[in-house]
Amino acid sequence: MRVAVLGAGAWGSTFASVLADAGNDVMVWGRDPAVVARIADQHRSPAVAELVVPDTVRATTDPALAMRGAELVAVAVPAQSAREILTPLAGLLEPGAVVLSLMKGIELSTGLRMSQVIVEALGVPASRVAVLSGPNLAREIAQHQPTATVIAAQDEELARRLTAVCATGWFRPYTNTDVIGVELCGAVKNVVAIGIGIAQGRGYGDNTTATLITRGLAEIARLGLALGADVETFAGLAGMGDLFATCDSPLSRNHQLGRRIGEGMDLEHALAATPGTAEGVKTARSVVELAQRIGVDMPISSAVSAVLHEGQPVDLMGELLLARPHKADGV
Ligand SMILES: NC(=O)C1=CN([C@@H]2O[C@H](COP(=O)(O)OP(=O)(O)OC[C@H]3O[C@@H](n4cnc5c(N)ncnc54)[C@H](O)[C@@H]3O)[C@@H](O)[C@H]2O)C=CC1
Numbered sequence: 001m002r003v004a005v006l007g008a009g010a011w012g013s014t015f016a017s018v019l020a021d022a023g024n025d026v027m028v029w030g031r032d033p034a035v036v037a038r039i040a041d042q043h044r045s046p047a048v049a050e051l052v053v054p055d056t057v058r059a060t061t062d063p064a065l066a067m068r069g070a071e072l073v074a075v076a077v078p079a080q081s082a083r084e085i086l087t088p089l090a091g092l093l094e095p096g097a098v099v100l101s102l103m104k105g106i107e108l109s110t111g112l113r114m115s116q117v118i119v120e121a122l123g124v125p126a127s128r129v130a131v132l133s134g135p136n137l138a139r140e141i142a143q144h145q146p147t148a149t150v151i152a153a154q155d156e157e158l159a160r161r162l163t164a165v166c167a168t169g170w171f172r173p174y175t176n177t178d179v180i181g182v183e184l185c186g187a188v189k190n191v192v193a194i195g196i197g198i199a200q201g202r203g204y205g206d207n208t209t210a211t212l213i214t215r216g217l218a219e220i221a222r223l224g225l226a227l228g229a230d231v232e233t234f235a236g237l238a239g240m241g242d243l244f245a246t247c248d249s250p251l252s253r254n255h256q257l258g259r260r261i262g263e264g265m266d267l268e269h270a271l272a273a274t275p276g277t278a279e280g281v282k283t284a285r286s287v288v289e290l291a292q293r294i295g296v297d298m299p300i301s302s303a304v305s306a307v308l309h310e311g312q313p314v315d316l317m318g319e320l321l322l323a324r325p326h327k328a329d330g331v
């Protein structure tokens, strides 16, 4: 299949390589000519040192060239820039092309998931938009470590077709029709990963980490169920799987950033010290706004947002979480 990958960062370059290894004709679009040249000419990615980009992958700074003839367009740009990047590209989408979101975030100001932003920005019907999310740290996939993921689409047949497009000997996609649940899991786990980073940077150990992972999953499920997601999604690869992979991993940019905050760095310096996009910083705000709007309690996300954006001290995070009224275990 002819595929365009929009975004030449860590995930765009790595997923483009998976697609090429799976036998597709892949062209990456990136805005930075030096990054594009490194991918196209030297077959390496500045964002992922371990990645060897297959020779067949082409790269360009011209979005029209990347999208010409593309039956599939995979989008891997920062979530908060997606609308601005995609809107001018709407006219370049081939009739009938499918769009696959690789992004994990919720848009500030609208509270929309990335597949919804894609529908609005590219003018493509929701039935032709799919999402991919799961425990997918780019550096491990670049090393061909065995990894599974989830491809979700309203139409199960479309999800099934896309699994065939990106399956390799080390990358195994599963299908799901719960687009809402899969996207919310990917977006909110970044906020939980920051919370765990903060806790670990503050010096807390495994009990705190396990508490935040488990209660983090509970609040993701609470939000998801209120928005129409399927409860089973949260125990799957996109839910529990991605929380496990990311929240406690030194490879996660969100975890790294949280740890720096927990160690006493301010947000500006933590952002500067963390390479690439830590989506959870902005998602913390958008998810809290969304949850407040629909009346869902999200104490971990709220505490992370208060520490990041309202100047609350790191120690207040523990206090905010533990001072809540006692309640039953579960969602
Ligand atoms: N890195 C990873 O392991 C994974 C990342 N993701 C998600 O994929 C998305 C992209 O993440 P990464 O590739 O890791 O981020 P990154 O920061 O490595 O790359 C983002 C790319 O977008 C480009 N970009 C930023 N603003 C732009 C603009 N206005 N116009 C054109 N290009 C622009 C940057 O130059 C960069 O090449 C995020 O939503 C992330 O959560 C999902 C799974 C795994």
Ligand SMILES: O=C(CO)COP(=O)(O)O
Pocket: 104, 134, 135, 136, 137, 138, 190, 193, 242, 245, 246, 251, 252, 253, 254, 255, 277, 278, 279
């Ligand atoms: O989403 C990811 C792995 O599934 C990547 O996590 P970070 O964006 O925190 O690096």
